[in-house]
Amino acid sequence: MNAILTATMRSTRAELLRMRRWPAVWVTLGAWAALALMFGYVFGYLAYKTGDNSFSNEGESMSSVLRDLMPISVPDVLLQGMPMFGGALMMVLGAIVAGSGYGWGTWKTVFTQGPSRSAAVAGSLVATTVYVVGTVLFTLVLYAGVSLAIAVSEGQHVVWPSAGSVLESVLAGVLVLEMWALAGFALGTLARGPALSVGLGLVWALVVENLLRGVGSLLGAVEALTHVLPGTAAGSLVGSLIGVDAGGGTPGVVDAISGTQAAWTVLAYVVALPLLSIALVRRRDVA
Amino acid sequence: MTELMVQTDGLTKRYGSGDHRRLAVDSVSMTVRRGEVYGFLGPNGAGKTTTLRMMLGLVRPTAGSVSVLGRPAGRPEVTARVGALVEGPGFYPFLTGRDNLLVMARYRGLPERVVDAALERVDLADRGDDRFKSYSLGMKQRLGVASALMGDPNLIVLDEPTNGLDPAGMADMRALIVALARGGQTVLLSSHLLAEVQEICDRVGVIDNGRLLRESTVADLRGSASLRLRAEPVDRALAVAMRVAGDDGVRVLGDELVLELPATAAPGLVRDLVAARVDVHEVASRERTLEEVFFEMTTTHRNDETEEALR
The missing domain is CATH 3.40.50.300 (P-loop containing nucleotide triphosphate hydrolases)
Structure with a gap:
Protein backbone atom coordinates (compact mmCIF):
# COMPACT_ATOMS: atom_id res chain seq x y z
CA MET A 1 0.00 0.00 0.00
CA ASN A 2 2.78 2.36 0.95
CA ALA A 3 4.63 1.60 -2.27
CA ILE A 4 1.54 2.49 -4.30
CA LEU A 5 1.12 5.76 -2.42
CA THR A 6 4.77 6.67 -2.94
CA ALA A 7 4.53 5.86 -6.64
CA THR A 8 1.34 7.92 -6.98
CA MET A 9 3.00 10.84 -5.17
CA ARG A 10 6.00 10.68 -7.50
CA SER A 11 3.73 10.54 -10.54
CA THR A 12 1.70 13.49 -9.25
CA ARG A 13 4.84 15.57 -8.76
CA ALA A 14 6.02 14.70 -12.26
CA GLU A 15 2.64 15.52 -13.83
CA LEU A 16 2.37 18.81 -11.94
CA LEU A 17 5.75 19.83 -13.34
CA ARG A 18 4.93 19.03 -16.94
CA MET A 19 1.48 20.65 -16.72
CA ARG A 20 2.90 23.81 -15.15
CA ARG A 21 5.28 24.27 -18.08
CA TRP A 22 2.69 23.31 -20.74
CA PRO A 23 1.39 26.35 -22.68
CA ALA A 24 -1.77 24.49 -23.79
CA VAL A 25 -2.87 24.17 -20.14
CA TRP A 26 -2.52 27.90 -19.57
CA VAL A 27 -4.27 28.73 -22.83
CA THR A 28 -7.22 26.58 -21.76
CA LEU A 29 -7.38 28.06 -18.27
CA GLY A 30 -6.83 31.55 -19.65
CA ALA A 31 -9.78 31.06 -21.98
CA TRP A 32 -11.90 30.15 -18.97
CA ALA A 33 -10.75 33.20 -17.03
CA ALA A 34 -11.51 35.49 -19.97
CA LEU A 35 -14.93 33.96 -20.60
CA ALA A 36 -15.79 33.95 -16.91
CA LEU A 37 -14.85 37.58 -16.54
CA MET A 38 -16.79 38.64 -19.62
CA PHE A 39 -20.00 36.76 -18.97
CA GLY A 40 -19.78 37.19 -15.20
CA TYR A 41 -19.08 40.88 -14.98
CA VAL A 42 -18.01 42.79 -18.09
CA PHE A 43 -21.24 42.46 -20.07
CA GLY A 44 -23.41 43.01 -17.02
CA TYR A 45 -21.44 46.07 -15.99
CA LEU A 46 -21.55 47.55 -19.51
CA ALA A 47 -25.29 46.95 -19.65
CA TYR A 48 -25.71 48.63 -16.30
CA LYS A 49 -23.59 51.61 -17.31
CA THR A 50 -25.18 52.13 -20.71
CA GLY A 51 -28.67 51.12 -19.69
CA ASP A 52 -29.09 49.04 -22.85
CA ASN A 53 -31.31 46.01 -22.83
CA SER A 54 -28.73 43.59 -24.10
CA PHE A 55 -29.25 39.84 -24.34
CA SER A 56 -27.79 39.16 -20.94
CA ASN A 57 -30.20 41.36 -19.02
CA GLU A 58 -33.39 40.91 -20.98
CA GLY A 59 -36.39 41.78 -18.85
CA GLU A 60 -34.33 42.57 -15.79
CA SER A 61 -34.47 45.84 -14.00
CA MET A 62 -31.28 47.79 -13.54
CA SER A 63 -31.23 47.26 -9.80
CA SER A 64 -31.22 43.49 -10.21
CA VAL A 65 -28.43 43.80 -12.78
CA LEU A 66 -26.41 45.79 -10.27
CA ARG A 67 -27.20 43.29 -7.52
CA ASP A 68 -25.69 40.53 -9.66
CA LEU A 69 -22.46 42.52 -9.87
CA MET A 70 -22.12 42.99 -6.11
CA PRO A 71 -19.94 40.87 -3.79
CA ILE A 72 -23.04 39.30 -2.23
CA SER A 73 -23.76 37.54 -5.57
CA VAL A 74 -20.28 36.07 -6.04
CA PRO A 75 -21.34 32.50 -5.05
CA ASP A 76 -24.07 32.51 -7.74
CA VAL A 77 -21.95 34.11 -10.45
CA LEU A 78 -19.16 31.66 -9.68
CA LEU A 79 -21.37 28.72 -10.59
CA GLN A 80 -23.41 30.04 -13.48
CA GLY A 81 -20.83 29.48 -16.22
CA MET A 82 -19.58 26.15 -14.96
CA PRO A 83 -22.08 23.51 -16.13
CA MET A 84 -21.49 24.34 -19.76
CA PHE A 85 -18.56 26.60 -20.67
CA GLY A 86 -16.43 25.80 -17.67
CA GLY A 87 -17.21 22.13 -18.09
CA ALA A 88 -16.33 22.19 -21.78
CA LEU A 89 -12.96 23.81 -21.11
CA MET A 90 -12.18 21.40 -18.28
CA MET A 91 -13.04 18.56 -20.62
CA VAL A 92 -10.47 19.94 -23.06
CA LEU A 93 -7.95 20.04 -20.21
CA GLY A 94 -8.61 16.43 -19.19
CA ALA A 95 -8.54 15.22 -22.77
CA ILE A 96 -5.20 16.83 -23.64
CA VAL A 97 -3.60 15.68 -20.39
CA ALA A 98 -4.61 12.07 -21.01
CA GLY A 99 -4.63 11.92 -24.80
CA SER A 100 -1.53 13.78 -25.98
CA GLY A 101 0.90 11.33 -24.40
CA TYR A 102 -0.06 8.56 -26.81
CA GLY A 103 0.94 10.50 -29.90
CA TRP A 104 4.13 11.81 -28.33
CA GLY A 105 5.04 8.41 -26.93
CA THR A 106 5.37 9.92 -23.47
CA TRP A 107 3.05 7.40 -21.80
CA LYS A 108 5.32 4.69 -23.16
CA THR A 109 8.27 6.44 -21.54
CA VAL A 110 6.37 7.02 -18.30
CA PHE A 111 5.23 3.41 -18.00
CA THR A 112 8.86 2.23 -18.10
CA GLN A 113 9.99 4.52 -15.25
CA GLY A 114 8.90 2.47 -12.26
CA PRO A 115 5.47 3.53 -11.06
CA SER A 116 2.77 1.04 -12.04
CA ARG A 117 0.30 2.11 -14.67
CA SER A 118 -2.37 2.59 -12.02
CA ALA A 119 -0.05 4.82 -10.01
CA ALA A 120 1.00 6.80 -13.09
CA VAL A 121 -2.59 7.41 -14.20
CA ALA A 122 -3.69 8.16 -10.63
CA GLY A 123 -0.88 10.73 -10.41
CA SER A 124 -2.03 12.34 -13.63
CA LEU A 125 -5.61 12.44 -12.32
CA VAL A 126 -4.53 13.99 -9.02
CA ALA A 127 -2.49 16.63 -10.85
CA THR A 128 -5.49 17.43 -13.07
CA THR A 129 -7.64 17.73 -9.94
CA VAL A 130 -5.16 20.18 -8.44
CA TYR A 131 -5.64 22.36 -11.52
CA VAL A 132 -9.43 22.06 -11.32
CA VAL A 133 -9.51 23.09 -7.66
CA GLY A 134 -7.04 25.87 -8.38
CA THR A 135 -9.24 27.12 -11.21
CA VAL A 136 -12.31 27.33 -8.96
CA LEU A 137 -10.39 29.12 -6.21
CA PHE A 138 -8.73 31.49 -8.66
CA THR A 139 -12.13 32.31 -10.19
CA LEU A 140 -13.55 32.97 -6.73
CA VAL A 141 -10.75 35.40 -5.88
CA LEU A 142 -11.01 37.06 -9.28
CA TYR A 143 -14.78 37.53 -8.90
CA ALA A 144 -14.46 38.83 -5.35
CA GLY A 145 -11.93 41.39 -6.50
CA VAL A 146 -13.90 42.52 -9.53
CA SER A 147 -17.21 42.74 -7.67
CA LEU A 148 -15.54 44.68 -4.88
CA ALA A 149 -14.09 47.09 -7.42
CA ILE A 150 -17.50 47.59 -9.01
CA ALA A 151 -19.18 48.08 -5.63
CA VAL A 152 -16.63 50.65 -4.58
CA SER A 153 -16.69 52.53 -7.89
CA GLU A 154 -20.50 52.56 -7.89
CA GLY A 155 -20.57 53.81 -4.30
CA GLN A 156 -22.49 50.77 -3.08
CA HIS A 157 -22.40 49.41 0.43
CA VAL A 158 -20.19 46.28 0.39
CA VAL A 159 -21.94 43.19 1.72
CA TRP A 160 -20.00 39.92 1.56
CA PRO A 161 -21.78 36.60 1.12
CA SER A 162 -21.83 34.18 4.04
CA ALA A 163 -18.95 31.76 4.38
CA GLY A 164 -21.44 28.90 4.10
CA SER A 165 -22.76 30.00 0.74
CA VAL A 166 -19.23 30.54 -0.59
CA LEU A 167 -18.18 27.08 0.58
CA GLU A 168 -21.29 25.53 -0.95
CA SER A 169 -20.58 27.18 -4.29
CA VAL A 170 -16.92 26.24 -4.26
CA LEU A 171 -17.74 22.60 -3.50
CA ALA A 172 -20.41 22.43 -6.19
CA GLY A 173 -18.09 24.17 -8.66
CA VAL A 174 -15.23 21.79 -7.95
CA LEU A 175 -17.56 18.83 -8.29
CA VAL A 176 -18.96 19.99 -11.63
CA LEU A 177 -15.64 21.00 -13.19
CA GLU A 178 -13.93 17.89 -11.85
CA MET A 179 -16.58 15.68 -13.42
CA TRP A 180 -16.04 17.27 -16.83
CA ALA A 181 -12.26 17.14 -16.50
CA LEU A 182 -12.45 13.46 -15.60
CA ALA A 183 -14.82 12.86 -18.52
CA GLY A 184 -12.26 14.50 -20.81
CA PHE A 185 -9.52 12.38 -19.29
CA ALA A 186 -11.52 9.21 -19.87
CA LEU A 187 -12.27 10.25 -23.46
CA GLY A 188 -8.64 11.10 -24.12
CA THR A 189 -7.64 7.72 -22.72
CA LEU A 190 -10.26 5.92 -24.76
CA ALA A 191 -9.37 7.67 -28.02
CA ARG A 192 -5.60 7.67 -27.29
CA GLY A 193 -5.40 11.18 -28.62
CA PRO A 194 -6.65 14.67 -27.85
CA ALA A 195 -8.26 15.63 -31.16
CA LEU A 196 -11.08 13.11 -31.45
CA SER A 197 -11.80 13.16 -27.73
CA VAL A 198 -11.97 16.94 -27.51
CA GLY A 199 -14.18 17.10 -30.59
CA LEU A 200 -16.61 14.42 -29.51
CA GLY A 201 -16.66 15.65 -25.93
CA LEU A 202 -17.47 19.21 -26.90
CA VAL A 203 -20.22 18.18 -29.30
CA TRP A 204 -21.67 16.08 -26.52
CA ALA A 205 -21.47 18.68 -23.79
CA LEU A 206 -22.51 21.69 -25.85
CA VAL A 207 -24.97 20.22 -28.31
CA VAL A 208 -26.15 16.66 -27.83
CA GLU A 209 -27.31 16.92 -24.24
CA ASN A 210 -29.29 20.07 -24.98
CA LEU A 211 -30.94 18.40 -27.96
CA LEU A 212 -31.73 15.32 -25.90
CA ARG A 213 -33.31 17.47 -23.21
CA GLY A 214 -35.43 19.04 -25.95
CA VAL A 215 -36.51 15.63 -27.25
CA GLY A 216 -37.00 14.47 -23.67
CA SER A 217 -39.84 16.88 -23.15
CA LEU A 218 -41.70 14.92 -25.83
CA LEU A 219 -40.52 11.37 -25.14
CA GLY A 220 -40.61 9.96 -21.63
CA ALA A 221 -37.89 7.35 -22.24
CA VAL A 222 -35.44 9.94 -23.51
CA GLU A 223 -36.25 12.20 -20.59
CA ALA A 224 -35.46 9.41 -18.14
CA LEU A 225 -32.16 8.91 -19.95
CA THR A 226 -31.23 12.60 -19.80
CA HIS A 227 -31.72 12.57 -16.05
CA VAL A 228 -28.62 10.43 -15.59
CA LEU A 229 -26.45 12.26 -18.14
CA PRO A 230 -23.54 14.36 -16.85
CA GLY A 231 -24.65 17.67 -18.37
CA THR A 232 -28.12 17.45 -16.89
CA ALA A 233 -26.74 16.46 -13.51
CA ALA A 234 -24.20 19.29 -13.48
CA GLY A 235 -26.79 21.81 -14.69
CA SER A 236 -29.35 20.69 -12.13
CA LEU A 237 -26.82 20.80 -9.29
CA VAL A 238 -25.99 24.39 -10.18
CA GLY A 239 -29.64 25.22 -10.90
CA SER A 240 -30.67 23.99 -7.45
CA LEU A 241 -28.14 26.36 -5.84
CA ILE A 242 -28.50 29.53 -7.89
CA GLY A 243 -32.04 29.10 -9.19
CA VAL A 244 -33.16 28.81 -12.80
CA ASP A 245 -34.37 31.93 -14.55
CA ALA A 246 -37.74 31.67 -16.20
CA GLY A 247 -37.27 31.27 -19.94
CA GLY A 248 -33.95 29.44 -19.80
CA GLY A 249 -31.59 32.15 -18.58
CA THR A 250 -28.04 30.87 -18.33
CA PRO A 251 -27.20 28.15 -20.83
CA GLY A 252 -26.70 24.75 -19.24
CA VAL A 253 -28.30 25.67 -15.91
CA VAL A 254 -31.45 23.55 -15.57
CA ASP A 255 -33.83 22.14 -12.98
CA ALA A 256 -34.47 18.74 -14.53
CA ILE A 257 -33.69 16.79 -11.37
CA SER A 258 -33.48 17.70 -7.69
CA GLY A 259 -30.29 19.14 -6.25
CA THR A 260 -29.66 16.08 -4.10
CA GLN A 261 -30.13 13.64 -6.95
CA ALA A 262 -27.94 15.85 -9.15
CA ALA A 263 -25.17 15.95 -6.55
CA TRP A 264 -25.18 12.17 -6.20
CA THR A 265 -25.16 11.68 -9.95
CA VAL A 266 -22.21 14.04 -10.41
CA LEU A 267 -20.42 12.31 -7.54
CA ALA A 268 -21.03 8.93 -9.13
CA TYR A 269 -19.36 10.16 -12.34
CA VAL A 270 -16.46 11.58 -10.34
CA VAL A 271 -15.89 8.15 -8.83
CA ALA A 272 -16.58 6.02 -11.91
CA LEU A 273 -14.72 7.98 -14.63
CA PRO A 274 -11.23 7.71 -13.11
CA LEU A 275 -11.76 4.02 -12.44
CA LEU A 276 -12.68 3.60 -16.10
CA SER A 277 -9.53 5.45 -17.19
CA ILE A 278 -7.30 3.36 -14.93
CA ALA A 279 -8.95 0.11 -16.04
CA LEU A 280 -8.47 1.05 -19.71
CA VAL A 281 -4.80 1.92 -19.26
CA ARG A 282 -4.02 -1.18 -17.20
CA ARG A 283 -5.32 -3.53 -19.87
CA ARG A 284 -3.87 -2.05 -22.99
CA ASP A 285 -0.75 -2.59 -25.05
CA VAL A 286 1.19 0.65 -25.28
CA ALA A 287 3.01 1.16 -28.54
CA MET B 1 20.82 -11.41 -7.63
CA ARG B 222 31.36 -15.53 -37.56
CA GLY B 223 33.20 -18.83 -37.43
CA SER B 224 36.94 -19.19 -38.02
CA ALA B 225 39.02 -16.96 -40.23
CA SER B 226 40.17 -17.93 -43.71
CA LEU B 227 43.06 -17.11 -46.05
CA ARG B 228 42.48 -15.61 -49.46
CA LEU B 229 45.04 -16.39 -52.11
CA ARG B 230 45.66 -15.05 -55.58
CA ALA B 231 48.42 -16.99 -57.37
CA GLU B 232 49.39 -18.30 -60.80
CA PRO B 233 49.19 -20.77 -62.32
CA VAL B 234 45.92 -21.55 -60.61
CA ASP B 235 45.95 -25.33 -61.05
CA ARG B 236 49.35 -25.71 -59.42
CA ALA B 237 48.39 -23.27 -56.65
CA LEU B 238 45.23 -25.25 -56.02
CA ALA B 239 47.18 -28.47 -55.70
CA VAL B 240 49.52 -26.92 -53.11
CA ALA B 241 46.63 -25.32 -51.27
CA MET B 242 44.78 -28.63 -51.04
CA ARG B 243 47.88 -30.31 -49.71
CA VAL B 244 48.20 -27.67 -46.95
CA ALA B 245 44.52 -27.09 -46.05
CA GLY B 246 43.04 -30.46 -46.92
CA ASP B 247 40.81 -31.39 -49.85
CA ASP B 248 37.70 -29.87 -48.29
CA GLY B 249 39.50 -26.80 -46.98
CA VAL B 250 39.76 -24.96 -50.28
CA ARG B 251 37.14 -23.16 -52.30
CA VAL B 252 37.61 -21.47 -55.65
CA LEU B 253 36.05 -18.04 -55.77
CA GLY B 254 36.58 -16.45 -59.19
CA ASP B 255 40.32 -16.14 -59.64
CA GLU B 256 40.85 -16.49 -55.93
CA LEU B 257 41.28 -19.42 -53.63
CA VAL B 258 39.78 -19.35 -50.16
CA LEU B 259 41.55 -21.60 -47.68
CA GLU B 260 40.08 -22.44 -44.32
CA LEU B 261 43.23 -21.69 -42.42
CA PRO B 262 44.03 -19.20 -39.67
CA ALA B 263 46.21 -16.20 -40.43
CA THR B 264 49.18 -17.88 -38.71
CA ALA B 265 49.33 -20.47 -41.51
CA ALA B 266 50.12 -17.83 -44.15
CA PRO B 267 53.99 -17.92 -44.03
CA GLY B 268 54.10 -21.73 -44.38
CA LEU B 269 51.65 -21.65 -47.24
CA VAL B 270 53.65 -19.03 -49.11
CA ARG B 271 56.89 -21.04 -48.62
CA ASP B 272 55.23 -24.15 -50.09
CA LEU B 273 53.83 -22.17 -53.02
CA VAL B 274 57.17 -20.60 -53.81
CA ALA B 275 58.88 -24.00 -53.56
CA ALA B 276 56.36 -25.30 -56.11
CA ARG B 277 57.33 -22.39 -58.42
CA VAL B 278 53.95 -20.68 -58.08
CA ASP B 279 53.80 -16.88 -58.47
CA VAL B 280 52.06 -15.46 -55.40
CA HIS B 281 50.25 -12.19 -56.14
CA GLU B 282 48.31 -11.74 -52.94
CA VAL B 283 47.70 -13.48 -49.63
CA ALA B 284 45.29 -12.00 -47.17
CA SER B 285 43.72 -13.15 -43.97
CA ARG B 286 40.01 -12.74 -44.13
CA GLU B 287 37.34 -12.88 -41.50
CA ARG B 288 33.74 -13.38 -42.36
CA THR B 289 31.77 -10.31 -41.42
CA LEU B 290 28.66 -10.71 -39.38
CA GLU B 291 26.87 -9.27 -42.36
CA GLU B 292 27.74 -12.26 -44.53
CA VAL B 293 26.75 -14.67 -41.80
CA PHE B 294 23.59 -12.77 -41.27
CA PHE B 295 22.52 -12.72 -44.89
CA GLU B 296 23.42 -16.38 -45.24
CA MET B 297 21.26 -17.14 -42.23
CA THR B 298 18.26 -15.04 -43.17
CA THR B 299 18.22 -16.07 -46.83
CA THR B 300 18.47 -19.80 -46.11
CA HIS B 301 15.75 -19.37 -43.56
CA ARG B 302 13.54 -17.67 -46.12
CA ASN B 303 14.35 -20.27 -48.79
CA ASP B 304 13.37 -23.05 -46.38
CA GLU B 305 10.12 -21.32 -45.82
CA THR B 306 9.43 -20.90 -49.50
CA GLU B 307 10.12 -24.57 -50.07
CA GLU B 308 7.84 -25.51 -47.23
CA ALA B 309 5.14 -23.32 -48.68
CA LEU B 310 5.54 -24.91 -52.12
CA ARG B 311 5.23 -28.46 -50.80
Missing part, protein backbone atom coordinates in the same frame (compact mmCIF):
# COMPACT_ATOMS: atom_id res chain seq x y z
CA THR B 2 20.27 -13.63 -10.61
CA GLU B 3 22.87 -14.04 -13.34
CA LEU B 4 20.19 -14.03 -16.01
CA MET B 5 19.05 -10.48 -16.52
CA VAL B 6 16.45 -11.38 -19.13
CA GLN B 7 14.97 -14.74 -19.93
CA THR B 8 12.19 -15.32 -22.39
CA ASP B 9 10.50 -18.62 -22.96
CA GLY B 10 8.42 -19.26 -26.06
CA LEU B 11 7.56 -15.57 -26.19
CA THR B 12 4.88 -14.97 -28.81
CA LYS B 13 2.89 -11.96 -29.91
CA ARG B 14 0.09 -12.17 -32.40
CA TYR B 15 -1.64 -9.05 -33.63
CA GLY B 16 -5.11 -8.79 -35.11
CA SER B 17 -7.75 -11.46 -35.35
CA GLY B 18 -9.41 -13.67 -37.93
CA ASP B 19 -7.87 -13.53 -41.40
CA HIS B 20 -5.71 -10.54 -40.53
CA ARG B 21 -3.71 -12.25 -37.83
CA ARG B 22 -0.06 -11.51 -37.97
CA LEU B 23 2.60 -13.25 -35.96
CA ALA B 24 4.98 -10.47 -34.91
CA VAL B 25 7.04 -12.58 -32.53
CA ASP B 26 7.07 -16.35 -32.80
CA SER B 27 8.16 -18.37 -29.73
CA VAL B 28 11.35 -16.51 -29.00
CA SER B 29 13.48 -18.00 -26.23
CA MET B 30 16.52 -15.93 -25.41
CA THR B 31 18.68 -15.02 -22.45
CA VAL B 32 20.69 -11.96 -21.55
CA ARG B 33 23.40 -12.54 -18.96
CA ARG B 34 24.57 -10.11 -16.38
CA GLY B 35 27.30 -7.67 -17.43
CA GLU B 36 27.21 -8.40 -21.13
CA VAL B 37 26.34 -6.27 -24.11
CA TYR B 38 23.74 -8.28 -25.94
CA GLY B 39 23.01 -7.42 -29.53
CA PHE B 40 19.52 -8.10 -30.78
CA LEU B 41 19.94 -8.20 -34.47
CA GLY B 42 17.44 -8.27 -37.29
CA PRO B 43 16.10 -6.38 -40.28
CA ASN B 44 13.38 -3.77 -39.85
CA GLY B 45 10.09 -5.39 -38.99
CA ALA B 46 11.68 -8.60 -37.76
CA GLY B 47 10.05 -8.37 -34.34
CA LYS B 48 12.85 -6.77 -32.34
CA THR B 49 10.87 -3.86 -30.97
CA THR B 50 7.82 -5.98 -30.15
CA THR B 51 10.04 -8.39 -28.21
CA LEU B 52 11.63 -5.50 -26.31
CA ARG B 53 8.19 -4.04 -25.57
CA MET B 54 7.14 -7.33 -24.02
CA MET B 55 10.32 -7.35 -21.92
CA LEU B 56 9.40 -3.92 -20.61
CA GLY B 57 5.79 -4.82 -19.88
CA LEU B 58 4.44 -2.37 -22.45
CA VAL B 59 2.87 -5.14 -24.49
CA ARG B 60 1.25 -8.29 -23.19
CA PRO B 61 2.54 -11.53 -24.76
CA THR B 62 0.02 -13.73 -26.56
CA ALA B 63 1.89 -16.77 -25.27
CA GLY B 64 5.10 -17.61 -23.46
CA SER B 65 6.74 -15.76 -20.65
CA VAL B 66 9.44 -13.21 -20.04
CA SER B 67 11.27 -12.57 -16.82
CA VAL B 68 13.53 -9.62 -16.20
CA LEU B 69 15.90 -9.53 -13.23
CA GLY B 70 14.33 -12.79 -12.12
CA ARG B 71 10.79 -11.46 -11.94
CA PRO B 72 7.90 -11.22 -14.38
CA ALA B 73 8.42 -8.32 -16.80
CA GLY B 74 6.56 -5.09 -16.23
CA ARG B 75 6.33 -5.25 -12.43
CA PRO B 76 7.03 -1.85 -10.85
CA GLU B 77 10.03 -3.20 -8.89
CA VAL B 78 11.49 -4.47 -12.18
CA THR B 79 10.89 -1.38 -14.35
CA ALA B 80 12.36 0.79 -11.60
CA ARG B 81 15.70 -0.99 -12.16
CA VAL B 82 15.56 -1.02 -15.95
CA GLY B 83 16.35 1.97 -18.14
CA ALA B 84 14.83 1.88 -21.59
CA LEU B 85 14.65 3.64 -24.90
CA VAL B 86 12.17 1.83 -27.10
CA GLU B 87 11.02 2.72 -30.61
CA GLY B 88 12.19 6.29 -30.64
CA PRO B 89 12.34 8.75 -27.78
CA GLY B 90 8.95 9.78 -26.36
CA PHE B 91 9.14 13.17 -24.69
CA TYR B 92 7.01 16.27 -24.17
CA PRO B 93 7.71 18.57 -27.15
CA PHE B 94 6.94 21.77 -25.23
CA LEU B 95 9.42 21.04 -22.43
CA THR B 96 13.16 21.59 -22.58
CA GLY B 97 15.44 18.58 -22.64
CA ARG B 98 16.33 19.20 -19.02
CA ASP B 99 12.70 19.53 -17.93
CA ASN B 100 11.82 16.33 -19.75
CA LEU B 101 14.48 14.48 -17.81
CA LEU B 102 13.35 16.23 -14.63
CA VAL B 103 9.81 14.91 -15.16
CA MET B 104 11.14 11.37 -15.66
CA ALA B 105 13.43 11.74 -12.63
CA ARG B 106 10.38 12.65 -10.57
CA TYR B 107 8.58 9.56 -11.85
CA ARG B 108 11.57 7.47 -10.81
CA GLY B 109 11.89 9.26 -7.48
CA LEU B 110 15.45 10.38 -8.25
CA PRO B 111 17.08 13.59 -7.06
CA GLU B 112 17.38 16.46 -9.56
CA ARG B 113 21.16 16.25 -9.82
CA VAL B 114 20.99 13.01 -11.84
CA VAL B 115 19.52 15.07 -14.68
CA ASP B 116 22.63 17.17 -15.28
CA ALA B 117 24.87 14.13 -15.02
CA ALA B 118 22.75 12.33 -17.62
CA LEU B 119 22.78 15.31 -20.00
CA GLU B 120 26.53 15.55 -19.59
CA ARG B 121 26.94 11.91 -20.42
CA VAL B 122 25.25 12.18 -23.82
CA ASP B 123 26.82 15.53 -24.62
CA LEU B 124 23.61 17.53 -24.39
CA ALA B 125 24.52 19.74 -21.43
CA ASP B 126 24.77 22.90 -23.53
CA ARG B 127 21.44 22.25 -25.28
CA GLY B 128 19.55 21.15 -22.16
CA ASP B 129 17.57 24.38 -21.94
CA ASP B 130 16.23 24.18 -25.49
CA ARG B 131 12.83 22.73 -26.16
CA PHE B 132 12.65 19.10 -27.15
CA LYS B 133 10.77 19.93 -30.34
CA SER B 134 13.69 22.04 -31.55
CA TYR B 135 16.09 19.10 -31.25
CA SER B 136 17.49 17.25 -34.25
CA LEU B 137 16.70 13.56 -34.58
CA GLY B 138 20.11 12.67 -33.19
CA MET B 139 19.69 14.93 -30.18
CA LYS B 140 16.27 13.46 -29.45
CA GLN B 141 17.81 10.02 -29.61
CA ARG B 142 20.58 11.05 -27.22
CA LEU B 143 18.05 12.51 -24.79
CA GLY B 144 16.26 9.15 -24.86
CA VAL B 145 19.51 7.41 -23.96
CA ALA B 146 20.14 9.98 -21.21
CA SER B 147 16.73 9.21 -19.75
CA ALA B 148 17.48 5.48 -19.84
CA LEU B 149 20.75 6.02 -17.95
CA MET B 150 19.30 8.00 -15.04
CA GLY B 151 19.52 6.26 -11.71
CA ASP B 152 22.11 3.70 -12.86
CA PRO B 153 19.67 0.91 -13.70
CA ASN B 154 20.89 -2.70 -13.65
CA LEU B 155 19.69 -3.32 -17.17
CA ILE B 156 19.64 -0.81 -19.99
CA VAL B 157 17.49 -1.59 -23.01
CA LEU B 158 18.27 0.48 -26.08
CA ASP B 159 16.24 0.02 -29.24
CA GLU B 160 18.26 1.19 -32.24
CA PRO B 161 20.15 3.80 -30.19
CA THR B 162 22.24 5.04 -33.12
CA ASN B 163 19.20 5.81 -35.26
CA GLY B 164 19.50 9.29 -36.70
CA LEU B 165 23.02 9.87 -35.41
CA ASP B 166 25.81 11.08 -37.67
CA PRO B 167 28.99 8.96 -37.87
CA ALA B 168 30.66 10.86 -35.03
CA GLY B 169 27.54 10.52 -32.90
CA MET B 170 27.40 6.79 -33.65
CA ALA B 171 31.00 6.36 -32.54
CA ASP B 172 30.26 8.31 -29.34
CA MET B 173 27.21 6.17 -28.69
CA ARG B 174 29.21 2.96 -29.13
CA ALA B 175 31.88 4.25 -26.79
CA LEU B 176 29.19 5.11 -24.25
CA ILE B 177 27.67 1.63 -24.44
CA VAL B 178 31.06 -0.01 -24.00
CA ALA B 179 31.72 2.26 -21.00
CA LEU B 180 28.39 1.28 -19.46
CA ALA B 181 29.24 -2.39 -19.78
CA ARG B 182 32.67 -1.80 -18.22
CA GLY B 183 30.90 -0.12 -15.32
CA GLY B 184 29.00 -3.36 -14.71
CA GLN B 185 25.69 -2.49 -16.29
CA THR B 186 24.05 -4.95 -18.64
CA VAL B 187 23.07 -3.55 -22.00
CA LEU B 188 20.53 -5.05 -24.36
CA LEU B 189 20.86 -3.34 -27.69
CA SER B 190 18.77 -3.86 -30.77
CA SER B 191 20.13 -2.94 -34.13
CA HIS B 192 19.91 -3.57 -37.82
CA LEU B 193 23.49 -2.36 -38.22
CA LEU B 194 25.75 -5.38 -38.18
CA ALA B 195 28.99 -3.46 -37.94
CA GLU B 196 27.77 -1.86 -34.76
CA VAL B 197 26.83 -5.14 -33.14
CA GLN B 198 30.02 -6.81 -34.28
CA GLU B 199 32.10 -4.09 -32.68
CA ILE B 200 30.57 -3.82 -29.25
CA CYS B 201 28.46 -6.87 -28.44
CA ASP B 202 29.50 -9.94 -26.49
CA ARG B 203 26.63 -12.07 -27.64
CA VAL B 204 23.98 -11.67 -30.28
CA GLY B 205 20.54 -12.99 -30.97
CA VAL B 206 19.51 -12.97 -34.61
CA ILE B 207 15.82 -12.53 -35.29
CA ASP B 208 13.99 -12.57 -38.59
CA ASN B 209 10.31 -12.85 -39.33
CA GLY B 210 9.59 -13.01 -35.63
CA ARG B 211 11.75 -16.09 -35.06
CA LEU B 212 15.02 -16.23 -33.18
CA LEU B 213 17.35 -17.88 -35.69
CA ARG B 214 20.41 -18.13 -33.55
CA GLU B 215 21.88 -16.95 -30.30
CA SER B 216 25.61 -17.13 -29.68
CA THR B 217 28.80 -15.14 -29.22
CA VAL B 218 29.86 -12.92 -32.07
CA ALA B 219 33.01 -15.02 -32.59
CA ASP B 220 31.04 -18.27 -32.82
CA LEU B 221 28.65 -16.75 -35.25
